Amino acid sequence: EAGVAQSPRYKIIEKRQSVAFWCNPISGHATLYWYQQILGQGPKLLIQFQNNGVVDDSQLPKDRFSAERLKGVDSTLKIQPAKLEDSAVYLCASSPAPGRYGYTFGSGTRLTVV
Amino acid sequence: GENVEQHPSTLSVQEGDSAVIKCTYSDSASNYFPWYKQELGKGPQLIIDIRSNVGEKKDQRIAVTLNKTAKHFSLHITETQPEDSAVYFCAASIGRDDKIIFGKGTRLHILP
Numbered sequence: 237e238a239g240v241a242q243s244p245r246y247k248i249i250e251k252r253q254s255v256a257f258w259c260n261p262i263s264g265h266a267t268l269y270w271y272q273q274i275l276g277q278g279p280k281l282l283i284q285f286q287n288n289g290v291v292d293d294s295q296l297p298k299d300r301f302s303a304e305r306l307k308g309v310d311s312t313l314k315i316q317p318a319k320l321e322d323s324a325v326y327l328c329a330s331s332p333a334p335g336r337y338g339y340t341f342g343s344g345t346r347l348t349v350v
Numbered sequence: 351g352e353n354v355e356q357h358p359s360t361l362s363v364q365e366g367d368s369a370v371i372k373c374t375y376s377d378s379a380s381n382y383f384p385w386y387k388q389e390l391g392k393g394p395q396l397i398i399d400i401r402s403n404v405g406e407k408k409d410q411r412i413a414v415t416l417n418k419t420a421k422h423f424s425l426h427i428t429e430t431q432p433e434d435s436a437v438y439f440c441a442a443s444i445g446r447d448d449k450i451i452f453g454k455g456t457r458l459h460i461l462p
Contacts, residue, residue, distance in 0.1 A: 277454055278454045279394065281449055291449075292447050327393050338384050339384075339396065340396070344393050
């Protein structure tokens with residue numbers, strides 16, 4: 237089975253610029269998650285989708301971050317404008333259903349804001 | 351808020367010895383506890399999980415124990431090998447949406 241695909245793998249931008257990340261989950265997985273992983277820390281949940289609806293975005297900094305999952309498949313996460321503290325790895329994960337199944341993670345996008 | 355505490359943050363063991371990583375959680379309603387292994391440049395990979403109706407689960411050299419009363423769970427790796435060197439994360443489901451929150455990770459070094 238194909239894994240979770242993410243692109244790009246790396247991105248370097250200047251502060252105040254915008255950036256977008258893309259995720260293609262495992263086929264048939266209804267639940268999709270975006271996590272932020274700052275160096276040396278555990279992943280922090282940003283947003284959870286069930287099909288194309290948002291289940292939880294309580295940790296998403298909505299003044300600068302946005303995410304969508306059109307047609308319940310692919311998802312994009314956008315940051316506009318970026319700040320230095322947004323430097324992190326952005327991980328996408330998917331699962332058949334929330335919570336009771338292990339997630340499959342993509343390899344992530346490493347963002348550096350300079 | 352709800353959280354998962356993990357320790358130690360770093361652990362070094364001789365090859366062939368056992369390693370133990372411990373976690374505690376705060377949400378008494380948590381019912382799913384996965385463990386992930388993360389190698390450099392990769393996303394976390396699920397290695398074992400346990401549900402609240404089970405006290406222990408084993409898969410070859412890896413075992414997980416759960417004490418719901420004390421709200422703590424542990425990962426045990428026996429006969430450690432060089433390829434076990436990685437960062438390990440515990441996690442727990444929280445809330446009615448069963449979102450997964452992670453501990454801060456344990457960097458495991460297997461010494462030759």
